[in-house]
Amino acid sequence: xxxxxxxxxxxxxxxxxxxxxxxxxxxxxxxxxxxxxxxxxxxxxxxxxxxxxxxxxxxxxxxxxxxxxxxxxxxxxxxxxxxxxxxxxxxxxxxxxxxxxxxxxxxxxxxxxxxxxxxxxxxxxxxxxxxxxxxxxxxxxxxxxxxxxxxxxxxxxxxxxxxxxxxxxxxxxxxxxxxxxxxxxxxxxxxxxxxxxxxxxxxxxxxxxxxxxxxxxxxxxxxxxxxxxxxxxxxxxxxxxxxxxxxxxxxxxxxxxxxxxxxxxxxxxxxxxxxxxxxxxxxxxxxxxxxxxxxxxxxxxxxxxxxxxxxxxxxxxxxxxxxxx
Amino acid sequence: xxxxxxxxxxxxxxxxxxxxxxxxxxxxxxxxxxxxxxxxxxxxxxxxxxxxxxxxxxxxxxxxxxxxxxxxxxxxxxxxxxxxxxxxxxxxxxxxxxxxxxxxxxxxxxxxxxxxxxxxxxxxxxxxxxxxxxxxxxxxxxxxxxxxxxxxxxxxxxxxxxxxxxxxxxxxxxxxxxxxxxxxxxxxxxxxxxxxxxxxxxxxxxxxxxxxxxxxxxxxxxxxxxxxxxxxxxxxxxxxxxxxxxxxxxxxxxx
Numbered sequence: 001x002x003x004x005x006x007x008x009x010x011x012x013x014x015x016x017x018x019x020x021x022x023x024x025x026x027x028x029x030x031x032x033x034x035x036x037x038x039x040x041x042x043x044x045x046x047x048x049x050x051x052x053x054x055x056x057x058x059x060x061x062x063x064x065x066x067x068x069x070x071x072x073x074x075x076x077x078x079x080x081x082x083x084x085x086x087x088x089x090x091x092x093x094x095x096x097x098x099x100x101x102x103x104x105x106x107x108x109x110x111x112x113x114x115x116x117x118x119x120x121x122x123x124x125x126x127x128x129x130x131x132x133x134x135x136x137x138x139x140x141x142x143x144x145x146x147x148x149x150x151x152x153x154x155x156x157x158x159x160x161x162x163x164x165x166x167x168x169x170x171x172x173x174x175x176x177x178x179x180x181x182x183x184x185x186x187x188x189x190x191x192x193x194x195x196x197x198x199x200x201x202x203x204x205x206x207x208x209x210x211x212x213x214x215x216x217x218x219x220x221x222x223x224x225x226x227x228x229x230x231x232x233x234x235x236x237x238x239x240x241x242x243x244x245x246x247x248x249x250x251x252x253x254x255x256x257x258x259x260x261x262x263x264x265x266x267x268x269x270x271x272x273x274x275x276x277x278x279x280x281x282x283x284x285x286x287x288x289x290x291x292x293x294x295x296x297x298x299x300x301x302x303x304x305x306x307x308x309x310x311x312x313x314x315x316x317x318x319x320x321x322x323x324x325x
Numbered sequence: 326x327x328x329x330x331x332x333x334x335x336x337x338x339x340x341x342x343x344x345x346x347x348x349x350x351x352x353x354x355x356x357x358x359x360x361x362x363x364x365x366x367x368x369x370x371x372x373x374x375x376x377x378x379x380x381x382x383x384x385x386x387x388x389x390x391x392x393x394x395x396x397x398x399x400x401x402x403x404x405x406x407x408x409x410x411x412x413x414x415x416x417x418x419x420x421x422x423x424x425x426x427x428x429x430x431x432x433x434x435x436x437x438x439x440x441x442x443x444x445x446x447x448x449x450x451x452x453x454x455x456x457x458x459x460x461x462x463x464x465x466x467x468x469x470x471x472x473x474x475x476x477x478x479x480x481x482x483x484x485x486x487x488x489x490x491x492x493x494x495x496x497x498x499x500x501x502x503x504x505x506x507x508x509x510x511x512x513x514x515x516x517x518x519x520x521x522x523x524x525x526x527x528x529x530x531x532x533x534x535x536x537x538x539x540x541x542x543x544x545x546x547x548x549x550x551x552x553x554x555x556x557x558x559x560x561x562x563x564x565x566x567x568x569x570x571x572x573x574x575x576x577x578x579x580x
Contacts, residue, residue, distance in 0.1 A: 030377055030392035056406065057392070057456050078456030082353050082390025083577070087453040095441075095451035104440060106459040107376060108410035115407060127414060128463040131501030132486040134455065137445045158502075168416060171502025200397035201377050204406045258394045316385065318394035324577060 194242025
């Protein structure tokens with residue numbers, strides 16, 4: 001908890017301070033939307049490894065962290081970027097080779113797990129997944145679970161409804177809370193203290209933000225507190241949850257940030273092709289991640305032409321007529 | 326005779342199954358197109374919603390992911406995942422939801438695998454995982470599943486049950502503790518299938534023009550009853566016009 005009035009900090013400093021090898025990290029966003037990509041690339045540049053990563057349906061950010069070898073364990077519901085990669089390619093390769101340990105849940109279960117962590121309860125119940133292999137097959141061994149005090153001893157539990165016939169749900173699946181070391185989200189607007197305004201869909205970013213010991217917020221625009229207070233119904237996260245605020249325009253690029261810019265189909269399509277081949281993927285990392293000093297360096301490389309093409313139209317919030325083939 | 330693609334007939338076959346007033350949960354791709362087409366063709370008062378929390382999106386352009394900014398524009402409510410799944414788990418709204426799904430494998434009871442082929446712990450092919458699919462299949466009143474009609478996809482036993490169908494038969498869901506509801510139909514590039522009210526086993530309801538029931542069976546890893554099947558009506562001019570001009574004019578999904 002950081003109660004200072006100005007939490008702005010550079011991205012390299014924020015990552016150095018809060019993200020460490022072996023940490024339990026969760027990243028916000030969904031498939032090809034509002035992934036905290038600038039932070040993901042910075043984590044890769046700082047060569048932080050052995051990360052225990054949590055997400056629900058996070059696509060591009062998860063795949064790049066796995067591809068760069070930063071992740072050893074993953075708890076997730078879905079790894080894909082929509083039509084750009086129905087299954088994330090580096091994720092797929094890592095799963096098939098056994099390079100990372102994976103624990104599968106559903107999207108609602110991951111959301112409830114973040115919510116339980118945010119609420120301060122050890123678990124929340126749902127009726128999802130009864131009768132399925134999500135219950136039967138555990139990706140993390142009992143030994144792995146017992147050896148890490150930051151993991152619950154069990155993936156989940158099925159129990160009879162303790163209220164009997166009340167609620168007409170005879171059995172429930174209890175999913176354990178997540179309380180990670182750090183969460184990173186990318187949002188549209190924040191003030192110096194860290195109050196957050198997300199526009200469009202918030203996905204599970206609020207629950208992810210509040211379940212973490214530390215929260216890094218990267219934002220498109222740094223705005224005044226008065227501006228946010230003039231529209232409080234549109235704000236989602238209070239400043240006392242936030243440890244670091246990083247102003248980083250295009251911080252979700254190449255994923256989309258509603259009302260600011262669209263995803264970049266050219267980048268995501270090229271990424272998928274490179275990801276299929278180890279040599280090409282290493283060349284991609286060298287050129288686009290290690291080969292640039294920071295996110296602005298990546299944006300300079302992409303160039304104004306492409307950034308203008310994905311600029312959001314003010315009426316719709318996305319790039320109308322963008323060539324998305 | 327009308328000139329149309331199989332993918333177009335598949336989309337329309339699903340659209341025809343959407344009833345006016347349904348709350349339609351859809352994923353990306355062809356399922357989204359089916360939901361969009363239904364609103365113009367047979368279910369003007371259906372509401373499209375996405376697991377990301379967007380409700381009644383206008384969809385001026387086809388979204389390429391359920392988190393695409395295109396689902397956020399001109400909606401009635403922009404919510405979040407917790408809201409969206411609660412809508413489906415709710416005993417009040419859940420039964421009115423029809424979920425449109427897809428999978429890598431399906432068995433005769435409509436159980437779906439979208440996680441892994443082979444041994445889960447050493448997968449031959451790994452897929453994206455459940456996403457919201459398991460939640461939808463667990464909660465909602467009825468589901469429609471799109472499949473490619475191939476022997477390796479219609480299997481006697483799925484390698485991993487990601488999303489529950491009728492599980493092991495008539496009492497499967499009840500025994501497991503799941504809500505009422507379950508798989509209603511399966512739509513492929515050759516046929517439409519339903520599930521018997523008593524046995525909950527898959528059976529052939531329709532074959533696409535030019536396809537015989539035998540061809541359909543030849544492309545499945547288990548036998549199904551074909552005695553109740555009739556030919557699926559080809560797309561009408563009106564349906565094709567809606568699909569091509571209103572739903573996917575850039576042919577991003579139809580190709």
